[in-house]
Amino acid sequence: MSVFKRDKKEEEDSGGNPYQNLDKTIVLQEARYFNQSPVNPRKCSLILTKILYLLNQGEKFTTQEATEAFFATTKLFQSKDVMLRRMVYLCIKELSTLAQDVIIVTSSLTKDMTGKEDLYRAAAIRALCSITDSTMLQAIERYMKQAIVDKNPAVSSAALVSALHLSSTAPDLVRRWANEAQEAIASDNAMVSYHALGVVAGSRRNDKLSTVKLVTRLARSPLKSPYALCLLIRLAAQLVEDDDSDASQPYIEFIECCLRHKSEMVIYEAAHAIVNLRKTARDLAPAVSVLQLFCGSSKASLRLAGARTLARLTAKHPTAVAACAVDLENLISDPNRSVATLAVTTLLATGAESSVDRLMKQISSFVSEISDEFKIVVVRAIRRLCTKFPRKHQSLAAFLAGMLRDEGGLEYKAAIADAIIALVEENPDAKETGLAHLCEFIEDCEHTALAVRILHLLGREGPKSRQPSRYIRFIYNRVILESGPVRAAAVSAVAQFGAQRPELLPNIRVLLARCQLDDEDEVRDRAIYYSAILDTGDAQLINDYIVNVPKPNPVLLEKALRDHLATRPDDIFDIKAVPTEEEPKENKEAVVEIEVRKPVLQSLEEMYAEQLSKIPGIERLGPVFKTNMPIDLTEAETEYRVRLVKHVFGRHVILQFECVNTLSDQLLEDVHVRLECPPEYEVKTELPCQKLAYDKPGSVFVVVEYPSAFLDSLGTFGATLEFIVRDCDPTTGVPDPGEGYADSYPLEEFDMGCSDQIRARAASDDWEQTWERSSNAPQASDTFVLSQNEVNDAAKAVCEHLGLPKSAIVGEAVKEIRGGGIFRGGAPVLVRARLVSSAAGVTMQLAARSPREDVAQLLLAAVG
Amino acid sequence: MVHTNTMDGALFEPTLYIVKGMCILDNDGNRILAKYYDKNILPTSKEQKAFEKNLFNKTHRANAEIIMLEGLTCVYKSNVDLFFYVMGSSHENELILQSVLNALYESVSILLRRNVEKRVLLDSLDAVMLAFDEICDGGVILDSDPTSIVGRAALRTDDVPLGEQTVAQVLQSAKEQLKWSLLK
Known part of the structure; x- marks a missing residue:
């Protein structure tokens, strides 16, 4: 027993790791040993390992240190030891990006790559290609071509993979090796033919016709390598995706044929391709049954692959997934939580209303064990449920509120808040309960950003509720208890109540007056600003500066302000000239997917x-x-x-x-x-x-x-x-x-057209009032007869002409288009159109109001 | 021409650059060897180590084979005090990654004569580095057959004299075996 004790202690001391406390300078000192002759290969190999270990641990080498180590290493070409030579190549590759004058070893490596020793050749090719640039490449081109078709598979693979790496910097040169690569596809060695296919396909990436030829030829004589087959399936799938005609049928057949391959990798690749191809609704069955089998596998990766791919189908072909319900049910209690989460969310997305309660219970049993990313997936699934089954909103909202109270990071909490906010916005019945949950949450919310968002929402939705006064208490509590930014947001929210509910105005004034004594500048400023505007009692002013405030795109606003300061700092800056922030478009496809990274949303203006x-x-x-x-x-x-x-x-x-x-x-x-x-x-x-x-x-x-x-x-x-x-x-x-x-x-x-020059938006909730308020502005109106037969089509066409979103169309029997926008130059404009179907077609009465009469007339001219 | 921000095509990309990274961690989550192949993913060693810590924390208790983390699909396998990981894009065929992991684990296992544990691995770190290099070159799978990988990575010719080696090694391995059976 004492032996173990001592042993353990020893291990703890040194960590059992001879490389643990390496010092860079000492190791570099040791590398000087390489200059001696003859050298002990074992000793050299150990020193090289130390250098590589340090590099691998992220130790920083200066250019000088790296160059010195590199040159010392090149001395080791004198040794004939195979192991050592291989370590030298490895070192050359690692140091080539850090050191200078690395091309000095070109000749040594060229000698090795053309030499007799097979164990050198492959590795030498890869090392050589990592240090050459396109100018040097021409000198070794002949050797590369030979190497690609070499009998030794390792050499051939090394040359092909190196060619692939080089094709990013010297694509034209590598394209000249395509013939040799073509030949190598037919190799008996699986890896060689895989790499060769990669090189050939890469060189034809932009040439659709020759890709077609390649795929057609290879699909007929299936490749042996499962990797190569996977690649071929991807190429074929892409051709099918790009081509809507029947010409792609042979490719689909080829992919289907791969479903019967013996390698699981290929089967999955084929099933995945079929599931994700747009046009294959009718051919889904075989792929789905394969995925179903995967779900019952003993290997977690197979189960995950199956569940994930099935989950992707939920949006487009829910019935196909519903058929696998039994298999997915079995996965709910899977030890791999990724699999379990996917299974539950998929079932939620495809199941009937009756099964919701049962599944929710299942989720709550394991939601505390899974990581935040998966919780977010669950939250999104619940959010979709809220849209799908509005009647279930009570239990869903309660569930979300429960999750909101649990521990979790900002992103997770934000996802829940998003879900509740969406619920509040979409479902009028759920508004009151949803807002109540959010009120409760901000009482105890440690994330400033989230608290600010929720306060903003309360300010927007609260005044429209039946009992607005109950929200004011929650909001005002924030003014007393929270940090500066939250207090400022609370002041803005309170002001919204004052602006929209006249009966509350006296109380709000008192609250705002109290906030004017706050320690924080921003809070005081806001309180004074809102008090002053509310005190005027001018409805137009209150609407423009409290209720409907334009929100410019922050990136463009910053740029516009910079330009303004650079060109004419003395003029007045016109904020209306900056494009407003676009509502991020919701991803229409409700795909169940674990994707942690979000794509960056960027407006067109920012992109250009x-x-x-x-x-x-x-x-x-x-x-x-x-x-x-x-x-x-x-x-x-x-x-x-x-x-x-x-x-x-x-x-x-x-x-x-x-x-x-x-x-x-x-x-x-x-x-x-x-x-x-x-x-x-x-x-x-x-x-x-x-x-x-x-x-x-x-x-x-x-x-x-x-x-x-x-x-x-x-x-x-x-x-x-x-x-x-x-x-x-x-x-x-x-x-x-x-x-x-x-x-x-x-x-x-x-x-x-008109749509090019106008930034339009659909009507807001208080459209009637806005339209009434503008009654003293110049108006242009006219009646048109439109050529379309359907009122709906006509309304859509008019919206397109005016640049209005489709959501501007309202009304059932009489279609009405309500919208507004800002014309280039900053003139606001409001449009109202009424469409009625008549014998001759569709009759439309269009009225446009704008302070600038010519803008209003332009809108009519655009339609006429 | 313009990069619109629509969702990427759901099909897998026809590329050979499949592996985003491979690493071996010890039982405290410290890096023994790690290679990342995509310049856009985890470019600095600080980010890499933070990712490895996170990965280790999520995986060292539950042996669930596969996890999706920070936009990467990671397949993993552990033995005694070593954790092997292979990372790929979250939009990649999981089974290909799994095959790479198998190649990595099997090759190392053969190299270490089935004693897959930290101390033994550190003794043959050079050979394991060569195996890494033979399995994946800049993100392209170079080979996935353990025997041929080992054939190109285990090149030690001047081994310790047979007699000494056996005595020392047999003792050592017997001790280790016993220890681990007790610790388990």
């Missing part, structure tokens, strides 16, 4: 801001008012593809022509666009695209000034692409010597 900033003098145009969705000006499969993006400014429009050259044997130079503008438009400047290489997008910008009268701004533009063509080598992209020739390419016409 950087490209636009390159135009000289752009800051003089002011902030971007609106960037419109890109429209295609060419057919899909033409020589040159051009898309147009209209960036609208106060008095100008920038037309951005995004061009792609799809001909690999041409290089376009000096690309510009000749515009035929409608009268009164004036082209200010043009920024041509100097060079348009194959498959590398480039943009031509044209700055056009709008006519001074708004009414003249509607019109149609003609455009022609003009450029100089130079023929070039399709593989290298180097142009042939000599002059090119000028050529042009006609583009489709495009319109400048």
Whole structure:
């Protein structure tokens, strides 16, 4: 027993790890030993291992240290020890990114890669390719080609994988090795044929036709390697996805055939592809039954793969998933919590209303054991349930509130709050209970950001409830107890009650007066600001500055303020010129998916801001008012593809022509666009695209000034692409010597409509009041007969013309379009249209109100 | 031309760059060996170590084979005081990752003559590094057959003289075996 004790103690002291307390400087000292001759391979190998260990632990080497170690290592080429040589290669690879002059070992490595020792050759190729650049590559090209078709599979694989890595920096060079790679696909060795297929497919990525040929040929003589088959299935699936015609049927058949392969990896790959292909509703059955089998496997990864893929089907084919309910039920108590969560959420998404209560009970049994990410998945599933079964809202809300009280991180709590907020917004019956749960939650919420959000919601929804006064108590408690930001948010929320419920105004005034004595500047400022506005009693003022405050996009606001300060700091800044924040579009497909990283939501304006900033003098145009969705000006499969993006400014429009050259044997130079503008438009400047290489997008910008009268701004533009063509080598992209020739390419016409120049939104809740308040503004109205037969279609068409969202259409018997927006230049506008179906078609009465009469008239002109 | 922010296609990407990372941790969650192959995923060693800590905390108790963490699918396997992980994108065929993990674990197991534990592994760290290098090159699966991997990684020719080795090793391994059977 004493032996064990001592043993244990020893282990604890040293951790049993001889590498634990390595010191970088000492190890580098030791590396000097490499200069001796002859060396002891074992000793050298240990030192190299130490260096690699340090690098692997994240120790930082300076360039000088790395270079010294690198050069010391190169001395070891003198030793013939196989193990040591291999460690040298490893070290070269690791140090190549840190040290200087690494190409010095090129000749040694070239010698090894062409030598007789098979154990050297493969590893030498990989080390060599990690230190060469595209210029050096030509020198070893011949050897690489030979290596790709070498008899030794390790050598061949090494060459192919290295070629794949190199293709990111020198694609043209690697494309020249395609023939050898083609040959290697037929290799008997599974890995070689996998790597070869990867190289060939990669070099044809942009060439659909030859990918088709490749897949068709290989699908007929199935590959041996399961990895290669997986890759082939992916390629085939992509072809099916891109092609809607019947021509893709053979690929589907090939994928289905793979469902009967002996390797689980391939079966899953095929099932996954079939499930995710859009057009295969009828062919789902075999794939689903395979996944069903996976769910009963003893291996957790198989169960997870099966459950996950089935879960993806819930949105599109719930019936297909419902058939697997029994298998999923068995997974609810799975020891792997990922699997259990997926099973429960999938069942929730597909099950009937009657099974909800039972499943909820199941969830509550394990919800405390799973990690936050999975809790979020559960919360999202419950949120969808709330939409699907509104009648269950009481038990669901209670469940969410229970989760809200449990321990959890910010993201988890935010997901629950989101779910309750969605419930409150969608379901009027649930509003009161939902708000009550949220009130209770902020009593004890440690996350400032979340408390602020909930206070904002209470301020928005509370005044509309039956008993607004009960919320004020909760909100005002925050003013007494919380930190600065929360107090400020509470003040804003309280002010909302004062603005919307006149009977509460006297009390609110008292509360705001108390807040004016707060320690925090922001709280005092807000209290004084709201008091002053409420004291005026001016309904319009209260509406514009408390109830319906525009929310500019923060990123663009910052940019606009910067530009403003840089160009004309003395003028007054117009906040209306900044695009408002767009409501993030909900992901329509309710897919059950564990995805922790969220895609970054970005508005169009933000995406293009950087490209636009390159135009000289752009800051003089002011902030971007609106960037419109890109429209295609060419057919899909033409020589040159051009898309147009209209960036609208106060008095100008920038037309951005995004061009792609799809001909690999041409290089376009000096690309510009000749515009035929409608009268009164004036082209200010043009920024041509100097060079348009194959498959590398480039943009031509044209700055056009709008006519001074708004009414003249509607019109149609003609455009022609003009450029100089130079023929070039399709593989290298180097142009042939000599002059090119000028050529042009006609583009489709495009319109400048009303929708391009307006930032529209659907009507808010208090539409009637807004419309009444604007009664003294100039109005333009007219009656139109529309060509559509259906009222719905007509309403949609009108919305499109005016740039209004579809949600602006209301009413059942008489369709009414209600909306408003801001016209370029900052003039607000309100629109109301009533549509009635008549014998001749659809009759519409349209009225537009705006302080600027010409804007109102423009709206009518746009429809007429 | 424009990167719209729609959801990525649901199909798997036809790429050879499948492995995002591989690592071996000890029973305190410390890194013994780790390699990350995608410059966009966990680029700094600080982020990597934080991820490994998190991964270890989530996996060392429940032996559930697979976990989805921070946008990665991680398959894992443990033995005595070692934890083996292979990471791939959350949008990847889990079974391919599983096959890589099997290759890694089996190769190491053969290299260490079935004594898969920390002390033995550290004694042959160089060979294990070579095995790492033979399994995955920059994210591409290079080989998944343990015997051929080991054939290219276990190259020690000048072994300790047979007599000494056996005495020392037999004693050592007997001791270890006994210890672990008691500790279990």
